[in-house]
Amino acid sequence: MQKRTMLHGLACAALAAAAGTAMRPAAAEGYPNRPIRWVVPWPPGGGADLMARIINTKAGEILGQPIVIDNRGGAAGNIGTQIGATAPADGYTITFGYSGTLAINPFVYPDTQWKQSDFESVIFLAKVPLTLVVNANLPVKNVKEFIALAKTRQLTFGSSGPGSINHLAGVLFASMTGANLLHVPYRGGGPAMNAVLGGQVDALFMVPVVAAPQLKGDKLRAIGVTSAKRTDVLPEVPTIAEAGVPGYEVSSWNGVMVPAGTPKDVIARLNAAFNKAMQDPQVRKGLAENGYDIEGGGPERFTQWVDSELAKWGPVVKRANLRPE
Template identity: 45%
Template sequence: MVPPLARRALLGAALAAPALRGAAAQSFPDKPIRLLVPFPPGGPVDLSARIVAQALSEELKTSVVVENRSGAGGVVGTDAVAKAQPDGYTLGFSSTGAVAVNVTLLPNNPYDSRKDFAPVSIVAGVPTLLCVNPKLPARSVAELVALAKAQPGRLNFGSSGPGGTPHLSGERFKLATGANIAHVPYRGAAPAITALLADEVEVAFLDLPVLLPHVQEGRLRALAVTSPQRSPALPEVPTFAEAGVQGMEIENWYALLAPAGTPPDRVARLHAATAAAMARPATANQFISQGARIIVSRPDEALSFIREEVGRWGEVVRAAGVKAD
């Protein structure tokens, strides 16, 4: 069931959608749309993209085909969107790290998110979850910190790749606690989870939705979540603030992007369809049940938000001295 506040927000988006549809060219789209995901199949961005693609296909009355174009921490696929023909038929579904962090993290990042995209909408935000392999004798954040300090440099934490919010969550945790835990980046969340389950790494910081089924099945132990309040999906797991670690409120957001130069009427048509898609109870419930927060922002709001996030995460990268692994 969609919570009342979320329901009102989704209803507002749905009411706004017809006006935007009227402003858009009704002949678009008249062929399938490619939705590029810059991460491997099975990760949180991919799973969310497929939910949105299905709903968009129904709203637009054409196929929206997900294509995974992974590599270099999201750079390969996100750059492919930036350089695609700006006709509305190639879109991207990307996240904070690839869109906002890489601009600062990578000296030669091939795109500038502040000017190379025509954002359609920010669609959702998810917290990061700190999990450990059950073999690790740590049942709380305090016990993990004590273990890491007793054996400095022995523990490793896995992430979905350098520069993403899971990686930066781990770096912030190290700064806040003084825990000496080495970072091991993987090519997406799915291989990082495989490594955690196999005890190749003992700790992982990853988006909550992709870890949720493993925690629910008892295959992984969740210690804390980066949201300001406990997640309804895992109400027994404390926030980092409750666990005694401050400054860990972090959210990974997902954005639907078109290349810069895409005709405004087509962007408006895509946004209208996205607003209607996210207003569908079935779509919204899939996100909310996984601990995600629904966001439907106008294209201009999304562009302003991305520009602000590039600046904010740039400060974090510089302050923490984070380098691309």
Template identity: 40%
Template sequence: MNKIGRVLSLVLVLFSGLAAAQYPTRNITLLVPFPPGGSTDAVARIMAERMRVTLGQTVVVENVGGAGGSIAVGRLARSAPDGYTIDIGQWDTHVANAVVFPGTYDLQKDFEPIGLLSINPQLLLGRKGLPADDLKSLVAWMKANPGKATLANQNAAAQTTGVLLQQLTGATMLFVPYKGAGPAMQDILGGNIDLLVVQAAAALPQVRAGTIKAYANMSPARSDVVPGIPTADEAGVKGLYVSGWFGFFAPKGTPKDVIAKLNAAMTAALAEPSVKARFADLGLDMATREQQTPEGLAAFHKAEMDKWVPIIKAAGIKAE
């Protein structure tokens, strides 16, 4: 590199350092990879409202749905690494889509982790009229009626759960494609579909009202926010684990100082009693303080990728 090149490089480094020191000076866009109204959107808006206080700038929530969330994630990958565009990622968008919607970005290399927000219990639900009141009797009924049970297949998490349930029990079911959890929830409430897999946040009101049956929380341990729902291990199907989660990501190359400021705003929001209460109402277990760090999310995300990508590939799970 010649002298002029070295000077220009030094100027760019100094300029980027100054920009990071002043960050943020304008609105920040928080991409939500699904339409308004779902649990992802709700959490994004809760966090945006509180992070504004710490950052001193408005955090604008922008819903960019389509292709299982891969459109929004692709946009994040192409965004400038300046901290003014981030996204709220989850299992579907930042793990399963590596297989289901292979694209022009690498989920492990093209993003900077900001921090993990929550671990989200996934529930296996049944319509009220199903002739089974617990997971053991559900499996027995499914085995006695091969292929009769219908499962809403609205995303990769639901499809993966169904495949694992069949593999672990020998029972079979019919997968019915849905465009989202909302229509699937309406159909299970109406008795038009037998089984549904969703995050607790999307189903707690109906479970509490007794309009649908909750067969299992598919986490390794019981959740503090849904303590009355047994794990799949406890309910009789060992190894049926499909937990959800929410985390913030930025484009690759975002300065560490900027990541640190975003993380500080995130953790300040999560420490607020009002935010903790709203997370509990949504059925979300808040991430540990260690998981809330960029390093914590990086380790968590790698473990999720290492575990699930081979399983999804082996099961042949694809977009529908």
């Protein structure tokens, strides 16, 4: 009787193991065996779209299946991010995670239909700093002179919209320096750049690759970059920290996410492919030319970074009194 009971138990255990294997998401077996959709929550032609297209072809080659960009812009990135959050957790839909959507929107749009726990990290892709540029007619040549002038009178700074990274870069700068800065929002980076070129606003925080061509004329002056180290795009421009505001650091950043519950071996496969793709000489060249600093590493590194940025930007958003538009 004891032997029969033991054999019955072993048989049940074997059946349970087989059932567990059968119930695992199909993506974990032979992944990937069809194209992968990469949801980018911004329209074509923007910085997020550019970053994704620099790397998607090489990552797809490594995986053996194409990675197809699916641009889903709208609602400050929340529409596309929600699409990614509610996709099947099988590794065939990945989402472009961005500083605005992941670290700022949760405070500006508390009622979004997605939340941080809907995702798991795949990889930290890259960071790109901003450059503080001023209209050439403004009588300042460096960050210290800019701060000093902004303490004697109100200066204006443009942005690509309320809650954008270049808006909050200005809010953080003002809070750390005591500079009297008035925010003037525009509908995108292009109009904001035209405004500082035309003297409608005094200053602008803008990605170096956009600012660099404008510096060749006599209408704009770069006085600092927001990263912890100087950027190769504008190596002669000091960081804002070294120019007089210790501890100041702001960057736009991005990474890849998948829906929560995606098999760990699928996440590991994606992580390895993207890490390898970012070591490709052509990919590295494309990223460097556009001012991106490559990050990479394991999934947990991106999770830790997002957590630290949430802690950083929550108080800044509150200080700016941002509300959904």
